[in-house]
Amino acid sequence: MPLVRRGRVVEDRYVRVVDDAPVPDGAAVIVPAARFMADAAELTSREAPIGLIWPNDRNAGELAPWLDRLALIALTFPNFRDGRAYSQARQLRERYGFRRELRATGEILRDQFLFLTRAGFDSLEVKKAADAAAFAEAIGRYSVFYQQSANGWALVQRRRLLRSAAGGECIATELAR
Amino acid sequence: MYLYDELDRTLVAERVAEFRDQVARRLSGELTEEEFKPLRLMNGVYLQLHAYMLRIAIPYGTLSSAQMRMLAHVARRYDRNFGHFTTRQNIQFNWIKLEELPQAMADLASVGLHGMQTSGNCVRNITTDQWAGVAPDEIEDPRIWAEVLRQHLTMHPEFSFLPRKFKIALTAAAHDRAAVKVHDVGLRLHRNGAGETGFEVMVGGGLGRTPFIAKTIKPFLAKRDLLSYVEAILRVYNSFGRRDNIYKARIKILVHDLGAEAFAKEVEVEWRQIKDGPLALDPAVVDDIAARFRYPAYERLEDSPPALAAARGSDRGFDAWLANSVANHKVDGYAIVTLSLKPEGGPPGDATAEQMEAIADLADRYSFGEIRVGHEQNLVLPHVAQRDLARLWRALDASGLATPNVGLVSDIISCPGLDYCSLANTRSIPVAQEISRRFRDRDLARDLGPLHINISGCINACGHHHVGHIGILGVEKNNEEFFQITIGGRADEDAALGTLIGPAVRYADVADVVEDIVATYLELREDPQESFLHTVDRTGIEPFRERVYATR
Numbered sequence: 177m178p179l180v181r182r183g184r185v186v187e188d189r190y191v192r193v194v195d196d197a198p199v200p201d202g203a204a205v206i207v208p209a210a211r212f213m214a215d216a217a218e219l220t221s222r223e224a225p226i227g228l229i230w231p232n233d234r235n236a237g238e239l240a241p242w243l244d245r246l247a248l249i250a251l252t253f254p255n256f257r258d259g260r261a262y263s264q265a266r267q268l269r270e271r272y273g274f275r276r277e278l279r280a281t282g283e284i285l286r287d288q289f290l291f292l293t294r295a296g297f298d299s300l301e302v303k304k305a306a307d308a309a310a311f312a313e314a315i316g317r318y319s320v321f322y323q324q325s326a327n328g329w330a331l332v333q334r335r336r337l338l339r340s341a342a343g344g345e346c347i348a349t350e351l352a353r
Numbered sequence: 354m355y356l357y358d359e360l361d362r363t364l365v366a367e368r369v370a371e372f373r374d375q376v377a378r379r380l381s382g383e384l385t386e387e388e389f390k391p392l393r394l395m396n397g398v399y400l401q402l403h404a405y406m407l408r409i410a411i412p413y414g415t416l417s418s419a420q421m422r423m424l425a426h427v428a429r430r431y432d433r434n435f436g437h438f439t440t441r442q443n444i445q446f447n448w449i450k451l452e453e454l455p456q457a458m459a460d461l462a463s464v465g466l467h468g469m470q471t472s473g474n475c476v477r478n479i480t481t482d483q484w485a486g487v488a489p490d491e492i493e494d495p496r497i498w499a500e501v502l503r504q505h506l507t508m509h510p511e512f513s514f515l516p517r518k519f520k521i522a523l524t525a526a527a528h529d530r531a532a533v534k535v536h537d538v539g540l541r542l543h544r545n546g547a548g549e550t551g552f553e554v555m556v557g558g559g560l561g562r563t564p565f566i567a568k569t570i571k572p573f574l575a576k577r578d579l580l581s582y583v584e585a586i587l588r589v590y591n592s593f594g595r596r597d598n599i600y601k602a603r604i605k606i607l608v609h610d611l612g613a614e615a616f617a618k619e620v621e622v623e624w625r626q627i628k629d630g631p632l633a634l635d636p637a638v639v640d641d642i643a644a645r646f647r648y649p650a651y652e653r654l655e656d657s658p659p660a661l662a663a664a665r666g667s668d669r670g671f672d673a674w675l676a677n678s679v680a681n682h683k684v685d686g687y688a689i690v691t692l693s694l695k696p697e698g699g700p701p702g703d704a705t706a707e708q709m710e711a712i713a714d715l716a717d718r719y720s721f722g723e724i725r726v727g728h729e730q731n732l733v734l735p736h737v738a739q740r741d742l743a744r745l746w747r748a749l750d751a752s753g754l755a756t757p758n759v760g761l762v763s764d765i766i767s768c769p770g771l772d773y774c775s776l777a778n779t780r781s782i783p784v785a786q787e788i789s790r791r792f793r794d795r796d797l798a799r800d801l802g803p804l805h806i807n808i809s810g811c812i813n814a815c816g817h818h819h820v821g822h823i824g825i826l827g828v829e830k831n832n833e834e835f836f837q838i839t840i841g842g843r844a845d846e847d848a849a850l851g852t853l854i855g856p857a858v859r860y861a862d863v864a865d866v867v868e869d870i871v872a873t874y875l876e877l878r879e880d881p882q883e884s885f886l887h888t889v890d891r892t893g894i895e896p897f898r899e900r901v902y903a904t905r
Contacts, residue, residue: 259514294510320364322504333638
């Protein structure tokens with residue numbers, strides 16, 4: 177499954193550790209949420225980066241005490257239509273100030289890329305290679321957004337007010353990304 | 354009118370380009386139908402019984418004459434020469450080919466129309482009073498707030514994959530013409546004790562198989578907090594709404610299961626954390642949106658001008674129409690004119706391309722180029738000078754748009770039913786057509802007074818049968834169409850669900866049953882001023898039940 181990180185298809189440096197399997201020394205790992213919560217002190221004291229997969233029906237706020245020691249949080253999309261993790265992503269980014277890798281995993285298609293990016297995800301485990309390759313195209317489809325979002329793109333309201341302040345019509349300008 | 358600026362136009366154009374690409378990927382087989390489905394739904398494209406259906410949003414029910422002409426063009430070029438106005442200020446085209454959809458959307462986009470978020474599990478078209486901005490009983494124009502919400506909730510990164518669809522309606526008038534209490538969120542602009550205007554927030558209303566009237570969770574919300582509070586509601590719903598059962602996924606079920614108070618508490622906790630952040634509305638942003646609503650340059654005119662006085666009494670048809678379809682305007686010398694899309698024997702809400710063009714021309718001539726669409730599936734010319742009423746009536750009459758039955762027994766709200774819809778269990782349009790033929794006598798209809806009949810061809814309740822004064826619900830039993838009849842429902846500020854009067858009746862009997870109910874009302878009412886609803890309130894359903902089932 178191709179991984180798109182910050183807009184580029186990259187190798188996944190993380191190893192998935194399932195259930196109670198041993199955690200390999202020195203490797204960046206992603207562990208299940210239950211395993212992490214049971215063993216958080218030990219897992220976060222390792223030398224290597226630690227990440228976890230957080231289910232979409234559990235309050236992401238529970239992670240607050242550990243956020244400064246987590247290198248990655250993966251949120252799940254069991255299917256295209258299940259949007260709970262969008263709320264979790266925004267809460268992690270905006271409320272709890274999590275700045276490290278936020279990964280979308282599950283049923284990820286190109287038509288979600290823009291929503292995911294704007295909700296605060298910066299890495300995506302994409303189902304189809306063709307979709308991953310089309311990331312830039314999918315993300316560049318829109319230049320206009322009505323809402324403030326986690327990725328900080330300029331929004332319509334600010335552009336309008338700037339235009340009013342300048343006293344003229346807005347010219348199509350490249351967005352600050 | 355709200356005038357799109359280049360940013361609004363850019364977004365719609367980008368959406369069309371994206372959809373063109375999605376259709377191409379579907380046609381090439383790169384996307385499966387299952388993968389394509391949520392994408393087409395977010396653009397208002399359904400797969401119906403016979404063809405794809407395209408639903409176009411008419412935000413807060415306001416259309417320009419140029420937009421109406423484009424709808425006529427789409428009806429003619431891509432459909433079978435007509436369109437169907439729905440109960441949520443949308444229009445549907447029923448016979449569009451998938452390959453032609455992107456071009457139809459591009460044509461619509463050229464006048465700022467689109468199908469974004471008219472279906473799918475997202476925030477749908479935000480609706481309001483079709484008389485917004487002209488109604489004498491409103492405290493301010495609710496469309497500004499509908500537009501603030503529309504923009505904020507368009508392609509929202511968090512709320513585009515909700516458990517189920519989400520409908521918001523607003524009213525700012527004493528009389529609720531937007532049915533806000535049967536919406537997922539209903540907002541009522543009103544003035545508090547200190548004289549400030551703000552919103553009463555109601556949540557969890559809805560019809561479908563489990564109907565509820567919305568409950569108030571915030572009696573007064575300051576305007577600056579509108580977006581943060583709506584986001585808090587949506588976030589609680591997105592996180593906790595059920596996703597395991599499509600029939601229990603609407604917010605009304607969550608509100609019911611938690612209880613309105615507990616739900617309100619969850620929202621409050623979430624809201625406290627975001628209310629003073631970036632979502633707090635900047636008055637400059639609201640002013641900027643309000644500034645793009647353009648109002649007509651009304652002339653200074655007197656009420657009841659000589660031209661109108663002279664026309665009165667000259668033609669019975671004109672007098673009947675004037676009494677029925679013309680309402681007071683907040684500006685002296687003007688009137689609000691409703692155009693009935695319920696001709697005798699016609700499918701409710703349908704308009705042909707020729708009618709749409711005629712309406713666009715009349716709007717240019719008599720209504721500052723503006724048209725409105727209401728949830729009762731009728732159209733409105735909102736700014737007609739009273740001196741022009743007689744001329745307008747003659748033109749409307751010639752186009753079959755002056756049936757004087759607005760709010761009366763034959764002004765039936767109906768879903769498309771089995772003639773089009775893949776969900777329907779029974780027909781509903783033919784039921785409406787038959788009832789409208791039975792009540793073709795205009796004197797009788799006028800004598801009956803306000804009487805709303807609503808018909809749904811299945812439990813999904815798109816015809817809002819629960820809130821019809823007489824509600825008709827089609828159900829299937831052993832491969833035969835049956836109809837349950839309720840009475841006493843209403844969708845206004847005193848919204849209530851109708852009561853079932855007895856066992857379901859056969860298709861062939863529905864119009865007879867309606868006649869029996871009407872006859873019972875005529876016998877029971879204390880005087881001609883006592884409305885059907887008042888009579889039902891006073892007597893209960895028993896006398897109606899007795900009459901209907903005495904011989905069945």
